[in-house]
Amino acid sequence: MSIRALKSKYVVDGYRTINDGIVIYADGKIQAVGSQKNVKIPEGAEVVDYGENIICPGLIDIHLHGCKGIAAMGSLENTKLLSDYVVGFGVTTIVPTGRSMDVVKYAYEMMEVQKKEGYTGAAVAGSHMEGPFYPPKNLPGRPDVDAGIIPPDIDKFNEAWEMSHHTVKILDLGVELPGAFELARHAKDLGILVACAHSKAGYDEMVEGMEHGITHATHLYNVMTGLHHRRPGITGAALSNDMISCELICDTYHVHPAAMEIAIRCKGVDNIAMVSDHSMGGLPDGEYTKAGGVAVVVKDGICRFKGSDPSQDNTMSGSCFLQNAGLRSVTKVLSRPLHEAVRMATISPAKMINIDSFTGSLEVGKDADIAVFDPDFNSLETIVKGTVVFKK
Template sequence: MNKKWIINANIVMENKIITNGFLEMSEGKITVIDQMANCPSFALRENVIDCQQKGYIIPGMIDIHIHGAVGHDFMDANHICYSKIAKYLASEGVTAFLATTMTGPMSEIESAVEALAYYYKNQPTAVPEMLGIHLEGPFISQAKKGAQSEAFILKPNVQQFNDLYDKSHHSIRLVTFAPEEDTDFELLHELTNKGVIASIGHSDADYDTAQHAIKAGITHVTHLFNGMSGLHHRDPGVVGAVLLAEDVYVEIIPDNVHFHKDLLPMVYKMTGLNRLLIITDGIRAKGMPDGLYQLGGNEVEVMNNQCIQRKTGSLAGSVLNMNTARKNIGEWLTLSLVEQIRIVSLNQAEHLGMDNRKGSIALGKDADIVWLNEEGEVEKTFCLGNFAFEKD
């Protein structure tokens, strides 16, 4: 049996931290969690990782909004590119993700979802796991398109979505769209009937329309504040509607670029801990030097952690590292490590209906494990018990 042990570790559980503990990983699962006093002795130590009580063992993080990294994009429709993106994500402490598409020619979106469907069913186990597809566009508002390509924006269409859904082999898990463009909420109803998460994003809906959409089945908002009608004292807009709702999960990009960090306490007070989702919205420039990159057929200039579409001046995704995002929100909201893990991992797993095997360290769950060193940096990452990343 392919067993590995992590010993002399501070293990971050869902509601507590076990100090000086150990865990066993076998056949891709967590099979033992206990105190070091009960740890077996090892004749061979080749599969033993000794943390020496330095740093913390946390569950792998889950990025549900990621377009690409290290020069590659999920719209490239190339399995080798997908493997390279996944391998890189392990260096950030990410062990699972939703591959995110964007607005473009329908033929390109079809090619991407077909290639992603193949990768989804044949993906390697020693890299972060693709949990499905996040379809961002093309059913969005032209007024709030952001870096999405205006020429290929479409009105929400049930038949076109179903064609993509079938081509994805039903692996589309989340759809970002503009419900105000959706006649009689036809697409929204189709998404909820299929069990696909319906997200309001790139939307110019007014407050009342957003409220009606939430009542009809919206349970998610894509990158809060960005690509949506803002909070105004005479029209609270999409921002007001989702913050006041009780059951909408809220994506945030904590890079202090997409919104001012001092807004976070307001968001936190309104959503609480259990509805916050940290994302990166990373593009192919993530993990690369500053310079010019392509996103959705447009040129993006990356400089000083900002990604700007040269044609429009719009923000165009990010190069945010997921572990940096965790540290940022921990500092800005004074969150404990247990609280940080909820919003980078457990909330995502619960929202996707996968918390039976992802999102926290517990017996029987997937051995998606990250060792953070004393500086809070990723020292090692395991995906399904396999070495996926080691610092230096």
């Protein structure tokens, strides 16, 4: 049995920072976590001292579409590409996301491959159906943006549910659409986290949606009605109701740092899942065509619909950054404690999709899903189920 002991000045177990900490794992499971002075290293263990770098649970991204402009929903090969890519940024678990129902098929197939062959990249925990059940954006001259969008349909959803072999984790809906509440109740009964997304609904509609099982807000602030003092919108409903958990893109481009801080103060880090909404990372600036023929422009790390006005809302099309950039923003821009930033990217999303019994924190008996970062959150080593899948 191979045993490894990882030491560091900063070990974050998902809830707290352990100064001069240590993590020991063997056979794919965490064996011990704690202070170096209190944890005995087994004889024969490989000991790695990471000095003043950061050891924490592997990051869990419940909303990401692909990488290098290649959508995970396109094929099994694309899903594997994404899985292999993200471990270079400390991500150990992903929930591939797409508006095409094909995303559920390929996510399930990747899960089966990983069960049989082991892990070369991040573990796939299921799929996130960001579509196709939300309203059209109706951008002038851009019908491609709304391709494939349909009203909520229980029969269509059931097709995807069976195609996924019951592995869909999150379903997004436009709250205001006919049939949304019926589909929400149906999905909730199946154990799925039901979210409001890409919606023009008002505050009252969102509050009513909560009663039907819509208890999550996809990428808070983005593509939803904003907070106005007389029209609180979906944003106001999400911020003010404890029943609603939220995703938050923490790259400081999708959401202003002050709005990030407001969300954290209103919701607390236990009710926020830091997500990337990643699709175009790994590409240089330029013009590209995304899945579905959507034309975009990447410039200075920001991806926008081609021809859109950067000063207007609803012009961004996914992110070029992964969650390690969010850790950097929350700790260095917002000056939030390290353990709070890590929690939003690990145990909080794990709890939202019910995988926290085996991953999301460094606890004895859980899977050895571990990330090691330098002080600027560049990845140094990534471990998935005890297998080193990335090392700088």
